[in-house]
Structures are given as structure tokens and as C-alpha cells.
Amino acid sequence: MDIFVQQLINGLVLGSIYALVALGYTMVYGILELINFAHGEVTMIGAMVALAVIGALLGANPDLPGLLVVVAGVLVAVPACMVLGFVIEKVAYRPLRKAPRLAPLITAIGVSIVLQNAAMLIWGRGYVSFPAILPRGRHEILGATVTDLQIAIVALSVLVMVGLVLLVERTRLGRAMRATAQSREVAELMGVNVDTVISATFVIGSALAAIAGVMVSAYYGLAHYYMGFLLGLKAFSAAVLGGIGNIMGAVVGGMLLGIIEALGAGYIGDLTGGFLGSNYQDVFAFLVLILVLVFRPSGLLGERVANRA
Amino acid sequence: MSLLRVKGLKVHYGGIQAVRGIDFEVGEGELVCLIGANGAGKSSTLKGLMGMVQCSGQVTFGGTRLSNLATHAIAARGLSLVPEGRGIFGRLTVAENLDIGAYTRRERAYVRADLERMYGLFPRLAERRSQLAGTLSGGEQQMLAMARAMMARPRLLLLDEPSMGLAPLMVQKIYQTVADIASEGVAILLVEQNAHLALHTSQRGYVMESGSIVLSGPSQALANDPGVKAAYLGE
Numbered sequence: 252m253d254i255f256v257q258q259l260i261n262g263l264v265l266g267s268i269y270a271l272v273a274l275g276y277t278m279v280y281g282i283l284e285l286i287n288f289a290h291g292e293v294t295m296i297g298a299m300v301a302l303a304v305i306g307a308l309l310g311a312n313p314d315l316p317g318l319l320v321v322v323a324g325v326l327v328a329v330p331a332c333m334v335l336g337f338v339i340e341k342v343a344y345r346p347l348r349k350a351p352r353l354a355p356l357i358t359a360i361g362v363s364i365v366l367q368n369a370a371m372l373i374w375g376r377g378y379v380s381f382p383a384i385l386p387r388g389r390h391e392i393l394g395a396t397v398t399d400l401q402i403a404i405v406a407l408s409v410l411v412m413v414g415l416v417l418l419v420e421r422t423r424l425g426r427a428m429r430a431t432a433q434s435r436e437v438a439e440l441m442g443v444n445v446d447t448v449i450s451a452t453f454v455i456g457s458a459l460a461a462i463a464g465v466m467v468s469a470y471y472g473l474a475h476y477y478m479g480f481l482l483g484l485k486a487f488s489a490a491v492l493g494g495i496g497n498i499m500g501a502v503v504g505g506m507l508l509g510i511i512e513a514l515g516a517g518y519i520g521d522l523t524g525g526f527l528g529s530n531y532q533d534v535f536a537f538l539v540l541i542l543v544l545v546f547r548p549s550g551l552l553g554e555r556v557a558n559r560a
Numbered sequence: 561m562s563l564l565r566v567k568g569l570k571v572h573y574g575g576i577q578a579v580r581g582i583d584f585e586v587g588e589g590e591l592v593c594l595i596g597a598n599g600a601g602k603s604s605t606l607k608g609l610m611g612m613v614q615c616s617g618q619v620t621f622g623g624t625r626l627s628n629l630a631t632h633a634i635a636a637r638g639l640s641l642v643p644e645g646r647g648i649f650g651r652l653t654v655a656e657n658l659d660i661g662a663y664t665r666r667e668r669a670y671v672r673a674d675l676e677r678m679y680g681l682f683p684r685l686a687e688r689r690s691q692l693a694g695t696l697s698g699g700e701q702q703m704l705a706m707a708r709a710m711m712a713r714p715r716l717l718l719l720d721e722p723s724m725g726l727a728p729l730m731v732q733k734i735y736q737t738v739a740d741i742a743s744e745g746v747a748i749l750l751v752e753q754n755a756h757l758a759l760h761t762s763q764r765g766y767v768m769e770s771g772s773i774v775l776s777g778p779s780q781a782l783a784n785d786p787g788v789k790a791a792y793l794g795e
């Protein structure tokens with residue numbers, strides 16, 4: 252029982268990070284039907300930039316309050332990734348707007364290779380560690396342990412997701428985004444500048460990715476130029492699980508994937524009689540991806556493609 | 561001084577010439593129709609005006625050139641197209657569809673007043689305001705598309721086959737609305753395959769055949785033209 256609750260909590264934390272990244276995939280797909288494979292790398296750049304700022308601040312004055320230093324890192328990483336997302340769309344995808352769908356997909360993979368290598372040149376091949384400067388309180392719940400950091404990650408994720416839903420459902424920009432997702436042509440007829448809406452979508456998704464990047468590096472205590480690959484692939488799986496193109500789907504898919512992965516890691520040893528260990532936890536994301544693609548390609552909350560008016 | 565003046569408009573899709581250099585005009589507050597058989601180039605003409613397809617020629621609207629403007633910028637200058645097939649946002653509510661019709665307008669109080677006016681004009685839409693637009697019937701969707709276009713307060717409304725696929729009673733209702741809108745002083749360019757209906761409603765008309773305008777004049781005169789009668793009115 253203890254291990255179940257503990258893994259559920261761990262899964263929720265991981266899941267909320269996946270959800271933040273999955274939202275970026277799903278928003279872009281919803282509007283452009285493009286899988287932005289570079290999105291995982293934007294997450295990585297967010298983590299790296301934040302860590303660079305944190306390192307610089309601590310180098311200048313090691314006595315600065317830890318929380319303040321991390322907040323400063325986030326406040327630089329978010330706009331940096333927003334600019335990056337804007338530039339990626341403008342330089343790599345916009346010229347291919349009318350090209351066959353394979354072209355932007357290959358370009359996306361190209362962009363992620365470029366970003367990985369740029370990060371490797373700037374920050375090196377090794378792990379960059381996240382200094383232990385955040386509050387490290389622990390709480391007991393139902394026999395499981397929850398840390399301050401875990402609570403902060405889930406709370407901040409929920410806050411950001413609520414903000415995003417309000418933006419999409421309640422604002423003029425959000426309405427333009429939803430209209431553009433249904434028909435670019437008709438949205439233009441309504442006076443919507445579709446290019447601006449597409450840029451805004453990349454910028455918003457990249458801001459979420461930056462936050463997720465800082466969260467994941469704080470959670471595991473490190474960042475790495477290659478970290479965006481696996482995280483991106485898992486978040487993409489989460490988006491597909493929820494129904495790609497669907498915002499609530501990304502949230503549900505992210506949470507669910509985190510929980511499946513954590514429970515799987517907790518029990519995989521028992522299930523396989525000790526043959527496989529918890530280091531196989533990454534397998535679950537891809538198992539889920541394959542199962543969804545085979546049995547329910549539209550995802551849990553996805554509509555049938557015919558419903559896309 | 562006409563509101564819309566078109567000179568030598570050409571539209572081509574790759575090698576296919578859909579519109580072969582046509583001239584026409586629409587005056588302030590005028591209701592003009594453009595009729596022709598399927599494939600004559602009517603929709604392409606409207607798309608050309610809105611900058612939705614590659615085109616050449618001179619389009620002047622309210623004294624300014626529209627050539628080379630993006631579609632959204634043309635819409636913001638007061639041209640509203642209700643496209644063939646209506647182009648309703650099916651996964652937005654009726655109210656959201658109307659709201660986005662007023663996307664380019666900033667004066668919220670006036671927009672709100674216009675919204676109420678549209679609900680007055682189309683009580684059916686008022687009843688269904690929080691319903692997803694995709695659940696409406698074809699006729700209701702056509703009403704919504706027209707109301708949505710009117711929310712932009714256009715100076716010229718372009719209607720592409722508003723009667724298409726509708727039951728006779730609904731067609732009557734839609735054409736009553738077209739007349740109502742025209743009586744408010746909004747200029748309308750009405751594209752129809754149903755020549756009888758279009759000539760009956762409009763003041764002036766143009767007849768289009770394989771990408772060219774072959775005939776024009778007062779609608780009454782066109783309706784009495786032997787050629788038009790034979791080709792389009794089935795008489």
C-alpha cells in the first residue's frame with residue numbers, strides 16, 4: 252500500500268511536468284498539424300538557461316536566498332525560450348507552410364539536432380547539476396513522503412494550466428487560436444492574422460516548456476544537453492494518449508502517463524519476478540504510445556478526424 | 561463613385577485560368593449579382609477580391625487599392641465574404657462564432673449592441689447561442705454565417721451561393737434576410753447559380769461564362785434577355 256501511494260504521488264509530479272510539455276505539442280499540432288519535434292529541445296534550453304543564470308548568481312554571491320535565485324533563473328529562461336520558439340517557427344517552419352507534410356517534420360528533427368549540438372557546445376557534454384538551494388521540507392501522507400519541491404511542481408503546473416485554459420477559452424487571442432485551428436482560411440476572412448496566431452502559439456508553448464525544463468532539472472537535480480530528447484518523446488506520447496490537438500487531452504494524457512510510468516517502475520520488479528528493474532520505467536511511455544496508436548489513434552479525448560470542421 | 565471597382569482581374573491555379581481578366585463594379589448600397597454555371601469562375605472571383613488566391617489586376621475599394629494585401633487586412637477594410645459552404649466554426653458556440661465575426665472591431669459596446677441586433681434578426685440563433693455551431697442545421701448555419709459576417713459591420717458583403725443545399729422555405733428566409741441587409745444600406749455582391757432567384761433580388765447583374773463576363777445590365781433586363789432565359793432560366 253505504501254509503495255502504491257508513494258508511486259502515485261511521484262507519478263503525479265512527473266505527470267504534471269509531462270502535461271506542461273505535452274501542451275506545447277498539442278497546441279502546435281492543433282493549428283498546424285505539425286509535430287514540432289524540436290519542442291523537447293526547447294525544454295532542455297529552458298533548463299540550461301535557468302541553470303546558467305542560477306550558477307552566475309550564486310557565483311557572484313553564494314549567500315543569496317535559494318528560492319529567489321531559482322525564480323530569477325525561471326524569469327530569464329521563460330522569455331529566452333519564448334524568443335527561441337518564435338524564431339524556430341519563423342525560420343524553420345513558416346517557409347514550409349505550403350510544403351508537403353513530410354518536409355516540416357524532417358525540418359523539426361533537424362532543428363532539434365541543431366539545438367542539441369548548440370547546447371553541447373555551450374554547456375558541454377557532461378551533466379550540469381542543479382545546486383541544492385531549494386527548501387527541502389518533507390511531509391508524511393498516508394505513509395508516503397512528499398517533498399516541498401514536489402508540492403511546488405504540482406501546484407505551479409496546475410496554476411499554469413488553469414491560466415492557459417482561461418487564455419484559450421476566454422480571451423480574444425484564445426478565440427482566434429481556436430478558430431485558426433478549425434480553419435485557417437475562414438479565420439483570415441474574419442480578420443484574424445493567422446501568422447500572428449501561429450507565432451503566439453509557439454511562444455506560449457515554449458514558455459510552458461521553459462517552466463517544465465526548470466522543474467525537471469530541479470526534480471532530478473541535473474540537466475544535460477540530451478535531456479530534451481526523451482522528455483520530448485514522452486510528452487509527445489502523453490499528447491497522443493490524450494488526443495493530440497486537444498488541450499484537456501494533453502493535461503489528462505500527461506498526468507496519466509506520469510502515473511502509469513511511476514506505478515510501472517514501482518511494480519515492474521514484482522511483475523517480472525525480478526527480471527526487469529525500475530530502470531526500465533522508460534519503456535512504459537512507448538508501450539502506451541504503441542497501444543494508443545494501434546487501438547485508439549484519436550486518443551482518449553480526441554475527436555474523430557472527420558469532426559474537424 | 562463606386563465602392564468597389566475591379567479592372568482586369570485574373571485568377572489562375574497553376575496553369576488553369578479560372579478568371580480571365582474581368583471588369584465590374586459595385587456602388588455604395590447597391591445589390592449586384594454575379595451569375596453563371598458551375599465552374600464559371602464565380603467563387604474564384606470572390607477569392608481573388610479577398611486575396612485568398614493568386615491573382616492580378618486592379619481592385620479599388622472605397623478609393624484605396626487592395627492589391628497585394630493579406631486576407632485579414634482586406635477583411636479589416638470592410639469586405640466580408642460568406643464563403644461557399646458557409647465556413648462555420650463547428651466546434652465554437654454560436655455566440656463565439658458571432659463574436660469572432662467582430663474580431664477587427666474594438667468598440668465593445670457597439671459590438672454588444674450588434675450582437676443583440678443579430679439575435680433580434682435571427683431568433684433561432686438566439687435560442688441556440690451557447691450550442692456548438694456544428695450542431696445547427698444547414699439553414700441555421702447559413703444564417704449564422706451571414707450574421708457573423710454582419711458583425712464586422714462590412715461596407716460590402718460578398719455572398720457565395722447562400723441558397724446552396726437549402727430547402728425552399730429556408731431559401732426564402734435567407735433571401736428575405738439578404739433584402740433586409742441591403743435595405744440597411746450595406747452593398748452586396750451576390751453570387752448564385754440559381755439565376756432566377758439572384759436576378760429577382762438584385763438591381764444589377766453580371767453573367768459569367770468560363771472565366772469571362774459575357775453580359776451585364778439591370779437585372780430586369782437580364783431576366784428578359786433571350787440568351788439568359790435559354791441558358792440560365794430554363795425557359
Ligand SMILES: Nc1ncnc2c1ncn2[C@@H]1O[C@H](COP(=O)(O)OP(=O)(O)O)[C@@H](O)[C@H]1O
Pocket residue numbers: 573576577578596597598599600601602603604605
Ligand atoms: N483550388 C483550385 N485548384 C485548381 N483549380 C481550381 C481550384 N478552384 C477552382 N478551380 C477551377 O477553376 C474554375 C472555376 O472554379 P470556381 O471559381 O469554383 O467556379 P464557380 O464558383 O463559378 O463554380 C473551375 O474550372 C475549377 O475547376
Ligand SMILES: [Mg+2]
Pocket residue numbers: 602603604644721
Ligand atoms: Mg462556386
